[in-house]
Amino acid sequence: GEDVEQSLFLSVREGDSSVINCTYTDSSSTYLYWYKQEPGAGLQLLTYIFSNMDMKQDQRLTVLLNKKDKHLSLRIADTQTGDSAIYFCAEKEGGKLIFGQGTELSVKP
Amino acid sequence: DVKVTQSSRYLVKRTGEKVFLECVQDMDHENMFWYRQDPGLGLRLIYFSYDVKMKEKGDIPEGYSVSREKKERFSLILESASTNQTSMYLCASSLGETGSNIQYFGAGTRLSVL
Numbered sequence: 434g435e436d437v438e439q440s441l442f443l444s445v446r447e448g449d450s451s452v453i454n455c456t457y458t459d460s461s462s463t464y465l466y467w468y469k470q471e472p473g474a475g476l477q478l479l480t481y482i483f484s485n486m487d488m489k490q491d492q493r494l495t496v497l498l499n500k501k502d503k504h505l506s507l508r509i510a511d512t513q514t515g516d517s518a519i520y521f522c523a524e525k526e527g528g529k530l531i532f533g534q535g536t537e538l539s540v541k542p
Numbered sequence: 543d544v545k546v547t548q549s550s551r552y553l554v555k556r557t558g559e560k561v562f563l564e565c566v567q568d569m570d571h572e573n574m575f576w577y578r579q580d581p582g583l584g585l586r587l588i589y590f591s592y593d594v595k596m597k598e599k600g601d602i603p604e605g606y607s608v609s610r611e612k613k614e615r616f617s618l619i620l621e622s623a624s625t626n627q628t629s630m631y632l633c634a635s636s637l638g639e640t641g642s643n644i645q646y647f648g649a650g651t652r653l654s655v656l
Contacts, residue, residue, distance in 0.1 A: 441582060464642050475546075475632055475647035476585075483642075521584065528573055528592060528639035534584035 437524055439533035446541050451509040453536045455522035460503060462524040467496065467507045470519040470535070479507070479520075514540045545569070548633050548648035555655050561620040563651050565633030572638045574616035575645065576600075576608065579630040591616055592639070623655045 438456045445451045457465065463484050468476040482489045482496045482505075489496045495508040505522055517540045523530040549564035567574065573592050577585040577600075587600030589608040597608050605627060609617045616635075620627055630652050634645040 466644070468647075473650075475649045476634075476645075477647070478644055481642060481644065525643055528636070528643065529575070529587065529590065530643070530645055532577075532585040534582060 437522060437531050437533035439520075439522060439536045441534060442537050442539070444539045444541065445512050447512060447514060449512055451507075451512045451516070451538055451540075453507045453509075453520050453522075453538065455505040455507075455533055457503050457505065457522070457524045457531075459524055459526060459531075460500070462526070464525040465498065465505050466523040466525075466530065467494075467505075468521040468523065468532075470521065472518075476521060509538075512538075512540050514542060516540055546633055546635055546646050546648040548631075548651050550651050551649060553651060553653045555620075555623050555653065557624060557655060559620075559623050559655075561623050561653065561655075563618040563620075563631055563633075563653070565616045565618070565635075565648055566614050567616075567635040567646070568614065569635065569637075569646070570613065571635035571646075572613075573636045573643075574610065575634040575636075576606075576616065576618045577632045577634065578602070579632055579650070585632065588618065623653075625655050627653065628655045629653060 466481040467479040493510045497506045519535040523532045546567045575590040576588045591610045607619045633648040636645045
């Protein structure tokens with residue numbers, strides 16, 4: 434089946450940029466997503482990108498898509514302590530989403 | 543705003559009990575999903591449904607069943623709970639298969655089976 438891979442942990446200092454990386458296997462995926470999960474909560478959609486785009490920017494968030502390498506990244510500029518959470522990337526497969534393991538972002542003051 | 547409501551935030555059950563987890567969405571979405579979340583394993587799909595009275599097995603359906611009698615409600619049933627079903631359970635819904643197919647999640651139910 435399709436697979437989505439992420440590293441499990443990332444630690445940054447407040448004010449720095451965070452880059453969370455993801456690789457996926459389905460080259461026919463039309464949409465790719467980033468979700469955020471705060472402690473004890475469900476998943477909240479942060480942003481998504483259509484496969485014909487290379488980049489999408491939304492305030493402090495920048496998504497980069499490299500279709501050739503099947504690589505997706507999420508950059509958070511000026512990372513704040515409130516950005517501490519688990520970040521999941523996902524790819525669309527028919528009517529379903531395939532999720533990565535999640536990257537736990539820890540922001541130190 | 544889309545709202546997906548899971549009936550319980552925390553549940554404690556005993557081994558062998560029958561457990562019902564309820565999920566309701568208020569946006570007339572066609573699709574509904576049940577996942578379990580375990581540390582380091584991400585979200586794993588248990589069952590999903592594309593329509594009323596319709597269900598499909600996900601990646602880990604063993605030990606679970608589901609019911610979708612009404613469009614807005616999707617229930618997950620643990621016929622005989624076991625300790626290895628202790629986990630966080632997440633329900634989600636989405637509009638349909640076409641387009642961006644964004645899934646909207648409930649807050650989750652943390653189930654402990656003793």
